[in-house]
Amino acid sequence: MAKFDKLAVMQKIGETGMVPVFYHSNAETAKKVIKACYDGGVRAFEFTNRGDFAQEVFAECVKFAAKECPELALGIGSVVDAPTAALYIQLGACFVVGPLFNPDIVPVCNRRLVPYCPGCGTVSEIGKAQELGCDLCKLFPGDVYGPAFVKGMMAPCPWTKLMVTGGVAPTKENLTAWVEAGVYCVGMGSKLFPKEEVATGNWQYITDKCKEALGYIAEARA
Numbered sequence: 001m002a003k004f005d006k007l008a009v010m011q012k013i014g015e016t017g018m019v020p021v022f023y024h025s026n027a028e029t030a031k032k033v034i035k036a037c038y039d040g041g042v043r044a045f046e047f048t049n050r051g052d053f054a055q056e057v058f059a060e061c062v063k064f065a066a067k068e069c070p071e072l073a074l075g076i077g078s079v080v081d082a083p084t085a086a087l088y089i090q091l092g093a094c095f096v097v098g099p100l101f102n103p104d105i106v107p108v109c110n111r112r113l114v115p116y117c118p119g120c121g122t123v124s125e126i127g128k129a130q131e132l133g134c135d136l137c138k139l140f141p142g143d144v145y146g147p148a149f150v151k152g153m154m155a156p157c158p159w160t161k162l163m164v165t166g167g168v169a170p171t172k173e174n175l176t177a178w179v180e181a182g183v184y185c186v187g188m189g190s191k192l193f194p195k196e197e198v199a200t201g202n203w204q205y206i207t208d209k210c211k212e213a214l215g216y217i218a219e220a221r222a
Helices: 006-016 028-038 054-068 082-090 107-112 122-133 147-154 172-183 193-201 205-221
Strands: 018-022 044-048 074-076 137-139 163-167 185-189
Touching: 006 074, 006 172, 006 185, 018 028, 018 205, 028 054, 028 185, 028 205, 044 054, 054 074, 054 082, 082 107, 122 137, 147 163, 147 172, 172 185, 172 205, 193 205
Parallel strands: 018 044, 018 185, 044 074, 137 163, 163 185
Antiparallel strands: none
């Protein structure tokens, strides 16, 4: 069962404005990364469903976060079908994210008050997702659409909440552009976790980078 419901998760994502996106086949490494992000101020973290036995790694991370990161909403990403969403919700996922929009996932998540953030690429697709109850939609891949897409959509649909993922960088220039365009939050992966830093166990680098990125977001919102 999810530790936090939809309202609590949306609040955490909205307050911080950033959701790290990460996968690793080794549970201990994943735990270290999650804790490093938490120490850096992150309160919503997306573990991606990408490798074999990813659900086993996720289950261990949920148990770890419950003790070591008590205010963290741990979600699952790269979900493309309803059975997979149900599996991860049963393991404690606080939110579900997908690279695409599958309407079959909506009732599975809504029934348990778990946010479903589908990947969308058009105004109509985002509108349909909202109609079915998706409070937060993922603009993906973000670097293909750019801040101009967000700004253009927010004009006629100012109620829209978007999480842009794909090509987001932890730099002042990049984050400021997205925030000023009107995104609700950003999802950030590889640029927040350089492979060499993870390989050498430089967890402090990740903590510092999270603090820096969250600072840029807060500054852009001010």
